[in-house]
Amino acid sequence: MTKMETGRQAPPEIKRAGRLLAVLLILLAGWFGWSGAQQWRADAREQQLADARDQVVAATAAAVAAQERALAQRLQDPQVQAALEQGDPDTAALVLRGAWPDVEEVLFWRADLAPAYADAGEFGYARLALLERALSTDAAVAAVVRDGQDIRLGVAAPARMSGAAAVAYARLPLRTLTATLDQVAVPEGSYLALRQGNYNVSERGAGALSGSADALSREVGKSGLRTAAAVPDAGSAPFQLGAMGCLVLAGVLAVLALLALVVASGWMPRPGRAREAAAGEPQPTFGQTLEREAADAPAPVAAARPARTEPEPLPDVALDPGIFRAYDIRGVVGTQLTAQVAARIGQAIGSVMAEQGLTDIVVGRDGRLSGPDLVGGLIEGLRKAGRNVIDVGMVPTPVVYFAAYHLRAGSGVAVTGSHNPPDYNGFKIVVGGETLSGDAITGLYARIAEGRLHEAAPGSLLQQDVADDYIQRIADDVQLERPLKVVADAGNGVAGDIAPRLLEAIGAEVVPLYCEIDGTFPNHHPDPSEPANLEDLIQTVKQFDADLGLAFDGDGDRLGVVTRDGKVIFPDRLLMLFAADVLQRNPGAMVIYDVKCTGKLSDYILRNGGSPLMWKTGHSLIKSKMRETEAELAGEMSGHFFFKERWYGFDDGLYSAARLLEILAGRMETPSEVLDELPDGVSTPEIKVAVDGSPHEIVGRFAAAAQEEDSPFAGARLTTIDGLRADWSDGWGLLRASNTTPVLVLRFEADNEAALVRIRDLYREQLRGLLPDDAPLEL
Structure with a gap:
């Protein structure tokens, strides 16, 4: 049988089309095949890392439980019990250490922990919080702590000494926790770490992935530890096909490419009844087509780059x-x-x-x-x-x-x-x-x-x-368990564009109020620390029957909150709610607050297993102290909140609003009921008194007079880290100088109205003598 009997030569245009189609199909097959192989390798690496992570989680949880059990059991040793009953903790510690070869040190303290509180910074806030947790839970607990200059595993358990409540503490090397992590196989290019809060107890692999490792993290029981893991971003398979889908499609495309090459070779089956196609005009080859398109294409435009010419000298200016x-x-x-x-x-x-x-x-x-x-x-x-x-x-x-x-x-x-x-x-x-x-x-x-x-x-x-990236970053981490209806008041500040979009992205229903950006601030001043600036927000919340009202300052780094009932929730009470939430995952963590915050905050943080620290007012001063102390959370009475846990540690009113809604949406009670449960007293908002002279000089003179022996402040505990704060048993008062405007800032709090009036009158009387006679002084 001859060739002409079984087929015929394809016309030139069919050959060219076949070659072009074959090239395209081969390229697509190669792309899908390569993508599938890459995704296959990435999936395998992620699974290997997940297996290693789960192995570390199980081994670490077992190690923590074993050490907690070991201390609890060894405290029941008759010799240890006898020594403690006789008030001899040294002998008890010696016996306990002898039966526990891994332990480095054993110590006992009475339940009041007086030596620890005498110098909590030197003793170690994390170690102090561990002891408090053991006493409050009446059980053995373990955590990674700073012990002197070293980081160790600490284990604490309640005990009895001379018939009184006490607590035992054992210090062990970190290898007790990290042995499995140190030995487990970590896939190349990936990252695995054991963390407590933001502190890496131990880590393996590519440290550059540390910042994204919490996406694959797993909690280690209820120890406060977690195993964090990360793999390089390999992207996703085209069209979400997955590894297998890409490989199958690559095979199909390869078969189609072979058929196209057969056509391009010039052979075509002779059709039974089809008519011969009329010969067309000669067509350009594939190579000629590419050359023609390249010739016709417009010349590429280079990306705009800044000129590298020498800049003009800057003129002399007068600096204040x-x-x-x-x-x-x-x-x-x-x-x-x-x-x-x-x-x-x-x-x-x-x-x-x-x-x-x-x-x-x-x-x-x-x-x-x-x-x-x-x-x-x-x-x-x-x-x-x-x-x-x-x-x-x-x-x-x-x-x-x-x-x-x-x-x-x-x-x-x-x-x-x-x-x-x-x-x-x-x-x-x-x-x-x-x-x-x-x-x-x-x-x-x-x-x-x-x-x-x-x-x-x-x-x-x-x-x-970067606005969309910012919103996406938060929405990927924070999603509300149930929808909440909120009014967002930006006061015509710059938060007006992003705040509603962000809150909607996390699952809230948003009623925008004054969200049109206008630098003249035509409706009210964008300062949520002033109750007068929240009046429109309160009315709008009631009008729309919203669950909550959120107010932002002019640049969006501060947050104010009002309830459905029209109550203003001062930021120091919000900080209580944030602290309780953060400390659930980071027991013993430090929480910093400024001198303007409620006196009830310190006790609240301690009762929730945290370490409170009062510090100076000022966003940069707080952030600096956070870095120094490795605190997980901080807040100011002005409405600045600083989350290091799950965030970056800077003050962010928008992110704080998202975290607040996350907490409230996770409770069965209404937001108003949750916020009303927070400890409260009789207090004032920030009171600002404008002065003509230097506010810092006035505060300095006020503080100096208050520290004299015959001063009316003689019976109070005075704090001078930022202005003068005087604490009595039934309340406190504060005078400090603003660092942003020429004003004095005061705040007062007390257990009852009579005590509040007494403290305010004392500050007014002492301050009156330092100001001009005609100066207004309404406290």
């Missing part, structure tokens, strides 16, 4: 040293702050970065009318110092902080006046992950005044939107 405050830069626009001043500040920040070897920085601004000009000057100065700038546009301050982490810049500047009047603006600065404050802020002024400014080839400038 008063704008360089304790924890940010803040001043009046047009007199103290201009675009030229901003450029100098930018060059000074860039000079600090250059000395630390940092190149990239994020810049954003709030909705104030002066923002664009000041950002322009700031960027000019940063680039003059050779820094690469990523401009994220008009966003809340916490989004700038987030972008510094998300874009791996490590540094950021938010141009914001926060809650100050519309004619104010300023700069909140982070360099290398550290918020500048105190001497670092005044050091910028000194650097500018002395001309110690770095110059280099201009850095690059890139605009990038």
Whole structure:
């Protein structure tokens, strides 16, 4: 049989189409095959890591339980019991250690833990919280603690000594917990760690994945430990087909490619009844088609890049040293702050970065009318110092902080006046992950005044939107167990754009109030610490029968809350709720609060197994103290909340709102009922008294007089870390100087109204003598 009897030569255009189709099918088959193989390997690696993680979880839980059991059982030894009954803890410890070869030290304390509380910082807050937990649960408990200069496994259990309640403590090496993690096989390129809170007890593998490791974490029983795990992001298979789907599709495409090659070879089966196709005009080959398309295509446009020409010298400017405050830069626009001043500040920040070897920085601004000009000057100065700038546009301050982490810049500047009047603006600065404050802020002024400014080839400038990434990051972690209806009042501040979108993304029904960004703040001032600014929110919550009202300040880093009943929930009470939630997962963790917070907060944190610490007011000062103490949570009476657990440790009113709704949605009670259960007393909001002179000088004189022997404050416990706080048995009062505006800030709290009046009158009387006779003083 001849060839002409079984088939015929395909026309040229069919051959060309067959070749083109074959090439496309081969490319697609190769892509799907490669994707399937990659996904297969990624799935296998993740499964291997999950198996290793679960092995570590089981072994660690068993190790913790074994050590808790060991201490409880050894305390029942007759010799140990006899020694304790005779009030001889040293002999009891010696006997107990002799029967327990792994233990490094055994100690006993009476239940009041007086030696520990005498110097809690030196004793160790985590170790103190462990002992308190053993006493409160009346059971043996274990945790990773700082013991002196070392990190160890601590085990504590209740005991009896000389007939009185006591607690026993045993210190063991960390290998007791980490033996399995140290030996388990960790897949190449992945990460596995044993964590307590944000502290890595031990870790293996690719440390660069540490930040995303909680996505695959598993709790180790109720020990407060967890095993965190992460694999490199391998993406997902095309069209969500999975590994097997990609491989099957690759095979099908390969078969189709072979058929197309048969057609391209020129042979076609002779059709029984089909008519011959008319010969068409000669068509270009595949190669000719590519050449023609390349010739016809428009010339590529290069991405816009900043000019690398030498910048013009910045003009001399007059700097007011008063704008360089304790924890940010803040001043009046047009007199103290201009675009030229901003450029100098930018060059000074860039000079600090250059000395630390940092190149990239994020810049954003709030909705104030002066923002664009000041950002322009700031960027000019940063680039003059050779820094690469990523401009994220008009966003809340916490989004700038987030972008510094998300874009791996490590540094950021938010141009914001926060809650100050519309004619104010300023700069909140982070360099290398550290918020500048105190001497670092005044050091910028000194650097500018002395001309110690770095110059280099201009850095690059890139605009990038991160708002959606910010919302997605939070929504991936926080979702409400049941929907809540909330009113979000942005006070026409910059949070108005993102807050409703974020709250809806986590599952809330949102009624927006004053969410149109307007730098003149036409409706009310964006300061939720002032009860008068919450009146419209209270009425709107009642009007829409909402579960809760949320208020944000001008740049979105502070949160205010009102209930359906119209009650204002002060931030120090909110901090109680946050602390109880965080301490459930991080027993013994430190919680920091500022001097303006309720006196009931310390006891509440202790009763929930935490370690309270009072500190100075100021967002940068709090963040610095958090880094120093490794605290998991902090808060200020002004409405700043700092979550290190599950977040980055910066103050974020939007994220705090999400965490609040998460807690409330998980309770059976209504939000109002949950918030009403928090300990409360008779208290005032922040009281602000404007002064003409230096508020710090007035507070200094007030504190000095209060510490004299014949002072009316003689019977109170005085705290002077930030102003003067005087605590009596039935209440307390505070006077401090604001670091943002020329005002005195006061607050009072007491067990009853009579005590509150007495303390307020005392402060009023003492302060009156330090102010001009005609100065208003309404406390």
